[in-house]
Amino acid sequence: MKIRKRLKWKCVLALAVLLTLPCLGLIQTRAAKGIDLNRECSLTVSVEIGSDAGGNDAYLEDFNKMEIPVSVYLVANVDATGQRFTPQAAFQEMNFDKINGSPDKVTADDWRTLAGQAEKLRGEFGAEASGTAVVRMEEGNEAASGKITGLKPGLYLVAADAVYNPDYTTEYQFTPYLTALPGSEYTQEGTGSDEWVYDTVIGLKADAVPQYGKLNITKILKEFNETLGRTTFVFHIVGVDRYGATQYEEVESMTFTAAGSNTITLEHIPAGLTVTVTEIYSGASYVVEGKDSDTALIWSGAAVSAGVSGEASVTFTNRYDGGNRGGYGVTNRFESDGNGGWTWENPTALAGE
Numbered sequence: 001m002k003i004r005k006r007l008k009w010k011c012v013l014a015l016a017v018l019l020t021l022p023c024l025g026l027i028q029t030r031a032a033k034g035i036d037l038n039r040e041c042s043l044t045v046s047v048e049i050g051s052d053a054g055g056n057d058a059y060l061e062d063f064n065k066m067e068i069p070v071s072v073y074l075v076a077n078v079d080a081t082g083q084r085f086t087p088q089a090a091f092q093e094m095n096f097d098k099i100n101g102s103p104d105k106v107t108a109d110d111w112r113t114l115a116g117q118a119e120k121l122r123g124e125f126g127a128e129a130s131g132t133a134v135v136r137m138e139e140g141n142e143a144a145s146g147k148i149t150g151l152k153p154g155l156y157l158v159a160a161d162a163v164y165n166p167d168y169t170t171e172y173q174f175t176p177y178l179t180a181l182p183g184s185e186y187t188q189e190g191t192g193s194d195e196w197v198y199d200t201v202i203g204l205k206a207d208a209v210p211q212y213g214k215l216n217i218t219k220i221l222k223e224f225n226e227t228l229g230r231t232t233f234v235f236h237i238v239g240v241d242r243y244g245a246t247q248y249e250e251v252e253s254m255t256f257t258a259a260g261s262n263t264i265t266l267e268h269i270p271a272g273l274t275v276t277v278t279e280i281y282s283g284a285s286y287v288v289e290g291k292d293s294d295t296a297l298i299w300s301g302a303a304v305s306a307g308v309s310g311e312a313s314v315t316f317t318n319r320y321d322g323g324n325r326g327g328y329g330v331t332n333r334f335e336s337d338g339n340g341g342w343t344w345e346n347p348t349a350l351a352g353e
Helices: 058-061 099-102 107-126 185-189 301-305
Strands: 015-018 041-046 068-078 085-087 131-135 147-151 154-160 169-176 177-181 199-202 205-210 212-221 231-240 248-255 259-272 274-279 286-289 291-295 314-322 333-336 342-345
Touching: 015 154, 041 068, 041 131, 041 154, 058 169, 068 107, 068 147, 068 342, 099 107, 107 154, 131 333, 154 185, 177 199, 212 231, 212 248, 212 274, 212 301, 231 259, 231 314, 248 274, 274 314
Parallel strands: 041 199, 212 314
Antiparallel strands: 015 205, 041 147, 068 085, 068 131, 068 154, 131 147, 154 177, 169 205, 212 259, 231 248, 231 274, 274 291, 286 314, 333 342
């Protein structure tokens, strides 16, 4: 009997990485020079914005190596005061009465709701982008960015495509949101200058979604003693991250009733881990030919699909050593029920039979 032991990957959660989200709840409420509705605006999307907040250095490192396609869609026209919006084209169903009537009372949740509506309508009506850019690192820059020019004043939906980091261990999914052009320091932060800024710089809001992969363990049994009966082989699997910290541990076995080969596949292993597989029990009368331990890098399913690499695999070969001791095992699994108890799984089928 053995107990399965899992060490949960410390990064297995979808982390919300807030680089910058313009605060549209603070719409201009004090006197300022009116917007020049005939002047073109530009929007620069930079991953450097907000880099010192929330410990985002790891994500910025990824973003600076990636290419992130970004599109903007004109959701509403704006009047010269910067306080009243009129929905356009595919977004005609949107209602801006609350914003137009009391801009100083609009909350961040209100803007998130409107952004969700805009994103839904964009998909339903196939809205045409007002401009596109690719956020990437350019020579001479300190951080990846992309610039969209030739935009008329108005309220825009900013939507970035989901992308994988270079080693496919993480997928970044970017939350669509709304931003007004032009903007001002006062409208975004509630303090500072109320002068309209026609060349605006913003950041991205992203969810980092960890990826997982598979490990194939193949056993080749060259000879089998039928008199001794079935025999079991046991493997210990340990996965470490790039810092050498153990993030995954497992014990697996397979049982043979004849010579041949068999493969077991372990799934949902965090991508990017280096796993070491060791054959810790080789059957009562069987020995390993060659190495009894091997390592492999876990590639995500996305990396495999993209042709970057294949699934992680290791192979071990055994032969009969002439002994007369038989023996096999049964795998018993214990899974936590989350309430201090355990669920016992007693398999009735043996691998290889």
